[in-house]
Amino acid sequence: MTPGSTALAEPAPPAGRKLFNWKLLLGVIGVAGLLGLSLLTGVYDVFGADDGDQMFAITRIPRTVALVLAGAAMAMSGLVMQLLTQNRFVEPTTTGTTEWAGLGLLLVLIVFPSASIMERMAGAIIAAFVGTMVFFLFLRRVSLRSSLIVPIVGIMLGAVVGSVSTFIALQTDMLQSLGVWFAGSFTSVLRGQYEVLWIVALVAVAVFLVADRLTVAGLGEDIATNVGLNYNRIILLGTGLIAVATGVVTVVVGNLPFLGLIVPNIVSMFRGDDLRSNLPWVCLLGIAIVTVCDLIARTLIMPFEIPVSVILGIIGAVVFIYLLLRQRRRA
Amino acid sequence: MLEPTVSSPGITPAAAAGDPAPRRGAGAFPTRRARRRYILILGVLALAAVAFAFGLLAWKNPMPVGSAGFWRIAELRVTNVTVMAIVAFCQAMATVSFQTVTNNRIITPSIMGFESLYVAVQTSTVYFLGATGLVAFAGTQQFLLQVALMVGFALVLYGWLLSGKYGNMQVMLLVGIIIGGGLGSVSTFMQRLLTPSEFDLLSARLFGSVTNADASYLPYAIPICLAAGGALWLNARRLNLVSLGRDSTVNLGLNHRFETIKVLFFVSILMAISTALVGPMTFLGFLVATLAYQFADTYDHRLVFPMAFLTGFVVLTGAYFVMNHIFYAQGVVSIIIELVGGSVFLYVILRKGRL
Amino acid sequence: MITLSNVRKSYNSEVSIGPVDLQIPAGGITALVGPNGAGKSTLLTMIGRLLGLDEGTIEIGGYDVTTTKSKDLAKIVSILRQENHYVTRLTVRQLVGFGRFPYSKGRLTVADEEVISRYIDFLDLRALENRYLDQLSGGQRQRAYVAMVLCQETDYVLLDEPLNNLDMRHSVQMMQHLHKAARELGRTIIIVLHDINFACHYGDRICAVKDGRIAEFGTPEEIMTDDLLTRVFETPVECINGPRGRLACFY
Numbered sequence A: 001m002t003p004g005s006t007a008l009a010e011p012a013p014p015a016g017r018k019l020f021n022w023k024l025l026l027g028v029i030g031v032a033g034l035l036g037l038s039l040l041t042g043v044y045d046v047f048g049a050d051d052g053d054q055m056f057a058i059t060r061i062p063r064t065v066a067l068v069l070a071g072a073a074m075a076m077s078g079l080v081m082q083l084l085t086q087n088r089f090v091e092p093t094t095t096g097t098t099e100w101a102g103l104g105l106l107l108v109l110i111v112f113p114s115a116s117i118m119e120r121m122a123g124a125i126i127a128a129f130v131g132t133m134v135f136f137l138f139l140r141r142v143s144l145r146s147s148l149i150v151p152i153v154g155i156m157l158g159a160v161v162g163s164v165s166t167f168i169a170l171q172t173d174m175l176q177s178l179g180v181w182f183a184g185s186f187t188s189v190l191r192g193q194y195e196v197l198w199i200v201a202l203v204a205v206a207v208f209l210v211a212d213r214l215t216v217a218g219l220g221e222d223i224a225t226n227v228g229l230n231y232n233r234i235i236l237l238g239t240g241l242i243a244v245a246t247g248v249v250t251v252v253v254g255n256l257p258f259l260g261l262i263v264p265n266i267v268s269m270f271r272g273d274d275l276r277s278n279l280p281w282v283c284l285l286g287i288a289i290v291t292v293c294d295l296i297a298r299t300l301i302m303p304f305e306i307p308v309s310v311i312l313g314i315i316g317a318v319v320f321i322y323l324l325l326r327q328r329r330r331a
Numbered sequence B: 001m002l003e004p005t006v007s008s009p010g011i012t013p014a015a016a017a018g019d020p021a022p023r024r025g026a027g028a029f030p031t032r033r034a035r036r037r038y039i040l041i042l043g044v045l046a047l048a049a050v051a052f053a054f055g056l057l058a059w060k061n062p063m064p065v066g067s068a069g070f071w072r073i074a075e076l077r078v079t080n081v082t083v084m085a086i087v088a089f090c091q092a093m094a095t096v097s098f099q100t101v102t103n104n105r106i107i108t109p110s111i112m113g114f115e116s117l118y119v120a121v122q123t124s125t126v127y128f129l130g131a132t133g134l135v136a137f138a139g140t141q142q143f144l145l146q147v148a149l150m151v152g153f154a155l156v157l158y159g160w161l162l163s164g165k166y167g168n169m170q171v172m173l174l175v176g177i178i179i180g181g182g183l184g185s186v187s188t189f190m191q192r193l194l195t196p197s198e199f200d201l202l203s204a205r206l207f208g209s210v211t212n213a214d215a216s217y218l219p220y221a222i223p224i225c226l227a228a229g230g231a232l233w234l235n236a237r238r239l240n241l242v243s244l245g246r247d248s249t250v251n252l253g254l255n256h257r258f259e260t261i262k263v264l265f266f267v268s269i270l271m272a273i274s275t276a277l278v279g280p281m282t283f284l285g286f287l288v289a290t291l292a293y294q295f296a297d298t299y300d301h302r303l304v305f306p307m308a309f310l311t312g313f314v315v316l317t318g319a320y321f322v323m324n325h326i327f328y329a330q331g332v333v334s335i336i337i338e339l340v341g342g343s344v345f346l347y348v349i350l351r352k353g354r355l
Numbered sequence C: 001m002i003t004l005s006n007v008r009k010s011y012n013s014e015v016s017i018g019p020v021d022l023q024i025p026a027g028g029i030t031a032l033v034g035p036n037g038a039g040k041s042t043l044l045t046m047i048g049r050l051l052g053l054d055e056g057t058i059e060i061g062g063y064d065v066t067t068t069k070s071k072d073l074a075k076i077v078s079i080l081r082q083e084n085h086y087v088t089r090l091t092v093r094q095l096v097g098f099g100r101f102p103y104s105k106g107r108l109t110v111a112d113e114e115v116i117s118r119y120i121d122f123l124d125l126r127a128l129e130n131r132y133l134d135q136l137s138g139g140q141r142q143r144a145y146v147a148m149v150l151c152q153e154t155d156y157v158l159l160d161e162p163l164n165n166l167d168m169r170h171s172v173q174m175m176q177h178l179h180k181a182a183r184e185l186g187r188t189i190i191i192v193l194h195d196i197n198f199a200c201h202y203g204d205r206i207c208a209v210k211d212g213r214i215a216e217f218g219t220p221e222e223i224m225t226d227d228l229l230t231r232v233f234e235t236p237v238e239c240i241n242g243p244r245g246r247l248a249c250f251y
Helices: A021-039 A052-085 A097-111 A117-141 A148-169 A173-180 A195-218 A221-226 A231-252 A258-270 A277-299 A308-330 B032-058 B068-102 B116-134 B140-161 B171-193 B198-208 B215-235 B236-242 B246-251 B254-278 B285-295 B300-324 B330-349 C039-046 C091-098 C112-124 C138-151 C168-184 C196-202 C226-233
Strands: C001-009 C015-025 C028-033 C055-060 C076-078 C156-160 C189-193 C205-210 C212-220 C236-243 C245-249
Touching: A021 A052, A021 A277, A021 C076, A021 C196, A052 A117, A052 A195, A052 A231, A052 A258, A052 A277, A052 C039, A097 A117, A097 A173, A097 A231, A097 B285, A117 A231, A148 B171, A173 B171, A173 B198, A195 A221, A195 A231, A221 A231, A231 C245, A258 A277, A258 A308, A258 B068, A258 C156, A277 A308, A277 B236, A308 B171, A308 B246, B032 B068, B032 B198, B032 B300, B068 B215, B068 B236, B068 B254, B068 B285, B116 B140, B116 B171, B116 B198, B116 B254, B116 C189, B140 B171, B140 B215, B140 B254, B215 B236, B215 B254, B215 B300, B236 B246, B236 B254, B236 B300, B246 B254, B246 C076, B285 B330, B300 B330, B300 C205, B330 C138, C015 C039, C015 C055, C015 C156, C015 C205, C015 C212, C028 C039, C028 C196, C039 C076, C039 C156, C039 C189, C076 C138, C076 C189, C091 C112, C112 C138, C112 C168, C138 C156, C168 C189, C168 C196, C196 C245, C205 C226, C212 C226, C226 C236
Parallel strands: C028 C189, C028 C205, C076 C156, C156 C189
Antiparallel strands: C001 C015, C001 C055, C205 C212, C236 C245
């Protein structure tokens, strides 16, 4: 009984467990209902006003699509990190990836103040990639006594990168704007500005295709090589997926803390660790949680909005602590 | 290593030369050479500390050294140097002890919510009371209130997560960090709603700086620090044992949980004083402790503590001296220290090791 | 004497111990054997008070481990677990010196240093005493750990798989050292072993643990029978007479 890691059980797909069944259908309907609610929520009277349908198309639809894409992508990238590290408490916020993406974004904006959204995204993605590799390098070099050390170190790493960003922002008088970028919010998602978010849909699809290989890579280089997989290539692929999802979401929406952590954990709490049939649930629950948080953020102090990251940060922290206490009882 | 029967290449028998039958002892240093190295480093640090402290007091002092005017100007600067000494003392003692009881050399107590609490208190003061409120919210009462809040927070956390059947150090650390993160996101949100001028006023307080400290805090801060630090000092021998981990500690007859909570209590006092005095300094403690282990190279806390304190003082005074008088950029001192500390952190976690 | 009465412990959902009633007489080496997950180490760590019990009592030399003060117990029983890794860099001598903590509280006297020297010499570590633990081989490091628990000068010494990761030569050396400690220093040694033949040769008593209970307890002669070992280890075992006593064959 080595206390190596809270290993995710190896996915043992039970024969005949179908990807689609009536429960999933119910889930889809439930999420669709939430999204409908999201479409109908807002200060502007889209049905009464003359330009209501226009406003609907310019703000409400893009916002709801963005919720779907960002929620699914962040939940999936959390899952990818957990598969690769075999550690349940790992996701972009607990590994510093988000902070790296923010640093990349900041650097691009300082060097090229008029950078286009694509250029900003490129900066964020590259930085997120570098940061995730640094973290994986750390995990490969250090042997751990407790799986809980991993998020502790990851959060500290994030703090280091965050302090670099703060320093740069302070020197360039961008400190308050930095706070605005980092705070995830769907307020500014409008037609014509959010479309790049569709890139992350590709990430979700890719995870569906390579999930099993990611799990094997998570068991270590020796085991992966033994079953004939190119370990380094899978790690690069997984890191790439995480970096793209985190980078794009950070630039368009901002930080969505803890989403990637709580979603896969809740799904496996209710459904066990069957990876393949859990994937659609991870997507759905990610969307559902982001949508609910966004609805709360929009309605709590109407007509103003709270950044969704604040709501998510509080809810996520509570769920995370609950998960920790639960594991403590079992360990 | 100096056993006459063993010939290990690369080790000069110099230390043993004048001592044909080496004394066999299990003290802090295996060889005389290690002891000499320790004393030498400690001496160099002490000299540097005196030099920097004197430099900070006397540099660009228009009056001739020793004159009445000289001392009057120096006196004004004494507060800053004293604050640096207190911060170095708090951070050094707290971080070394904290790393020992958590059995982990890469964490720092400051991430455990102390700083987020400080930031949250400062931010909500501006948010609810405005800029005038922040200016009015000064003085010893607010200082002591902040210290009490932070220590109270820490005690609630320890009591909740370290006691009882399922007490677990790692869970406690992580929960502390996460609560800190939650507080941080609330603070960030409040900061967004501030006017730029309010924000400017606030941001001066959000970065650790010795100029944040007020001389009127010192009569309270110094005795509290000395008491908590002294308690840790008296515990040094027990800490030596605790650093071997829970099993060895229990086997050798100490109550591990009691020792841990006791030490963490003193750590929280020291961290609270340091944070309430000058603001967040996340990686100063980490930097100082890491350097001190390298310099001292012994398990004995009674020797690591002074080394860490002197290292911290030299780092702080040195950074301020260089930044004040050479680069004229006093405002960024703490951030420079943070960046150096952060880089050391990166270096340390990427070294092969075991945690 | 170590007395366990009605000891129970439910350790997560898979392992549960007890009820265990057992009396281990003072003196000599008692080997705990049994299949993986039988609860040998759990039992040992409970005797060494590193793990609490759910029910029952454990007495060592008349002292109840749950009610006796930990600092007093540290002079009666010492325990060494399998995994030992320290964040601090220690030399062999400094490590062994920690064994004196119950007496010196960290302030080593001249007398303590003499005791330390004695145990370092006892385990042939004199040439290595100022080396750092991370500079030693696995076998040398294991000897240093054992020197530390012996240096604690307790009547009862509990060792959890001290032969783990040791090659044949180092395993034999270690067992000879322990044998000497039992004979010459009069220690009562309880040791978890995986190799039944080591247990038979060096043990004065063997205690077979299975499914969290004591399956058998007796002298090596009583334990080393085909039926009994086959039953305990759930694998066919034949015992033959070797050149130096009984041998179990299970290949």
